[in-house]
Amino acid sequence: MNPNTPVLVGVSAVQQKNADFNKAEEAIALMERAVRDAAQDAGSADLLTSADEILVPKGIWGYSDPARLVARAIGADRATTVLAEIGVSQQTLLTRACQRIADGEISVAVVVGGEAKYRSLCAAKAGAEAEETIQQDEEPDLSLHPEAEIWSEVESAAGLGMPVGYYAMMDSALRYKQGLTPDEHRAQMGAMYARFSEIAAENPDAWSDAPVTAEEIVEPGPGNRMLAFPYAKYHNSQWNVDQAAGLIFCNVATAERLGIPRSQWVFPRAFAEANFMSVVASRGDLGGCPGFRLSGRAAAARAGVDFDNIKLRELYSCFPLAVRSQLHEFGMSGEGDLSVTGAMPFGGGPLNNFVYQATVRMAQLLRQQPDETGLVTTVSSFLTKQGVALWSCDPGESDWGFDDVTAQVEAELDVREIVADVQSEATVAGYTVLYQGSNPWRGVAVFDLDDGRRTVAYSEDATLMARMEQEEVVGQVFTLVDNQFS
Numbered sequence: 001m002n003p004n005t006p007v008l009v010g011v012s013a014v015q016q017k018n019a020d021f022n023k024a025e026e027a028i029a030l031m032e033r034a035v036r037d038a039a040q041d042a043g044s045a046d047l048l049t050s051a052d053e054i055l056v057p058k059g060i061w062g063y064s065d066p067a068r069l070v071a072r073a074i075g076a077d078r079a080t081t082v083l084a085e086i087g088v089s090q091q092t093l094l095t096r097a098c099q100r101i102a103d104g105e106i107s108v109a110v111v112v113g114g115e116a117k118y119r120s121l122c123a124a125k126a127g128a129e130a131e132e133t134i135q136q137d138e139e140p141d142l143s144l145h146p147e148a149e150i151w152s153e154v155e156s157a158a159g160l161g162m163p164v165g166y167y168a169m170m171d172s173a174l175r176y177k178q179g180l181t182p183d184e185h186r187a188q189m190g191a192m193y194a195r196f197s198e199i200a201a202e203n204p205d206a207w208s209d210a211p212v213t214a215e216e217i218v219e220p221g222p223g224n225r226m227l228a229f230p231y232a233k234y235h236n237s238q239w240n241v242d243q244a245a246g247l248i249f250c251n252v253a254t255a256e257r258l259g260i261p262r263s264q265w266v267f268p269r270a271f272a273e274a275n276f277m278s279v280v281a282s283r284g285d286l287g288g289c290p291g292f293r294l295s296g297r298a299a300a301a302r303a304g305v306d307f308d309n310i311k312l313r314e315l316y317s318c319f320p321l322a323v324r325s326q327l328h329e330f331g332m333s334g335e336g337d338l339s340v341t342g343a344m345p346f347g348g349g350p351l352n353n354f355v356y357q358a359t360v361r362m363a364q365l366l367r368q369q370p371d372e373t374g375l376v377t378t379v380s381s382f383l384t385k386q387g388v389a390l391w392s393c394d395p396g397e398s399d400w401g402f403d404d405v406t407a408q409v410e411a412e413l414d415v416r417e418i419v420a421d422v423q424s425e426a427t428v429a430g431y432t433v434l435y436q437g438s439n440p441w442r443g444v445a446v447f448d449l450d451d452g453r454r455t456v457a458y459s460e461d462a463t464l465m466a467r468m469e470q471e472e473v474v475g476q477v478f479t480l481v482d483n484q485f486s
Contacts, residue, residue: 001395007265009044010041011041014243015207017207021126027059027114028063028066035070036048050107052109054079056082057088058085070112080142083143089380090355091273095387099402110248112244115239151279158457158458168227168228169432170280170321172431175472189230189320197210198342201342206341206347208342234345246360268391270402272294274290275385278415282415292386292388293329294408295405296330298405299388310372313336313337313375314377317343355387363391371393417452418454423480426450427476428473428478461486
């Protein structure tokens with residue numbers, strides 16, 4: 001085996017549910033604990049001081065260089081620190097760690113992320129603020145930034161802002177493409193998410209431990225209020241969690257030198273990413289995602305696997321569209337479990353760290369089932385970027401490899417010009433009804449114009465919003481005046 005072959009040797013997921021925010025640990029402490037536990041999982045404390053690079057995705061905290069705080073805590077004085085801003089795919093950090101190891105540039109890499117939003121929420125309920133280590137004057141050795149904006153002013157002017165609205169709108173377009181009625185769509189999501197809740201109840205690292213029925217998920221109510229039709233709270237990623245995950249990679253030569261048991265090794269078989277950025281309303285096929293189709297095809301071909309034959313799967317699940325889109329683009333039947341964690345609404349969805357939580361769980365299950373292959377996928381922003389990772393305890397017949405399909409996605413994607421202040425008739429390409437509290441606030445829709453361009457408009461008419469929830473509106477024609485439709 002190539003001595004520079006990257007291998008995942010240590011994993012740990014940390015979770016706290018301490019309602020006393022004064023006693024609960026802050027995010028950086030959870031991250032430090034996750035890294036130490038990952039080294040213990042590998043059976044080698046030397047991995048900590050040997051870390052060449054520590055990579056952290058930006059979270060809901062104010063640390064300017066969290067990787068340096070981790071480095072000091074674990075004695076990795078010479079480690080390079082990396083911070084990936086919001087909008088950079090979590091998969092990108094895994095790819096960078098493995099690529100640098102495979103290229104012989106480093107021997108040990110640590111990928112770690114974490115949140116303590118539940119702690120902050122408990123403090124806010126008590127009328128206080130959870131204290132956090134102040135770090136403002138240190139900068140990471142490397143900062144990764146997204147290359148473009150993830151939304152447009154035309155979308156914002158119509159009322160779009162939170163991810164749930166964008167995802168619900170795209171899901172309406174996919175529903176229409178698939179020929180589902182709104183009721184069939186809701187029933188499908190209910191069954192899928194009920195199973196996610198059952199998986200979470202069996203996962204010791206999941207945030208939720210009680211299953212939820214399909215009926216409870218489908219029907220909005222006081223504990224499951226509607227957010228953006230047809231999405232209610234149970235469809236939404238649960239980010240008020242205190243969770244962290246640590247992953248330690250090294251090359252095969254280091255794993256052998258440190259005496260890490262082969263039973264602990266999990267190999268990254270094939271990675272693929274699509275990082276082309278386009279705002280949602282500009283996407284010609286509002287319900288399509290060629291990035292997943294192309295990245296999935298590339299990873300499957302490199303590893304020599306068929307996604308439908310993979311039993312251990314974690315399809316990124318921030319909202320139902322993400323899962324449904326992957327099934328559609330990968331050409332998967334949807335049979336079998338689609339999550340090993342319980343998914344982001346039930347397993348827990350720390351803002352920019354869930355993929356690492358999922359990878360920890362996947363590694364643990366692969367060690368128990370060494371003949372299986374694991375699939376973990378990534379979404380960034382509004383289904384903007386896509387990532388695919390295949391893992392196994394078997395290194396396979398070829399070295400680890402990475403496929404960047406960004407250029408292919410850019411060449412294939414139909415990107416439309418978005419305009420404002422349209423006064424004409426136009427056809428709905430996708431829509432949702434946004435809620436404030438328990439009340440519908442604004443219907444928002446993306447419209448196709450006769451000249452091929454796009455616009456986004458809204459309506460606050462109660463009768464029209466009720467109609468938008470009762471029947472399929474995609475494909476219908478409305479009149480647009482002053483950014484409103486009727």
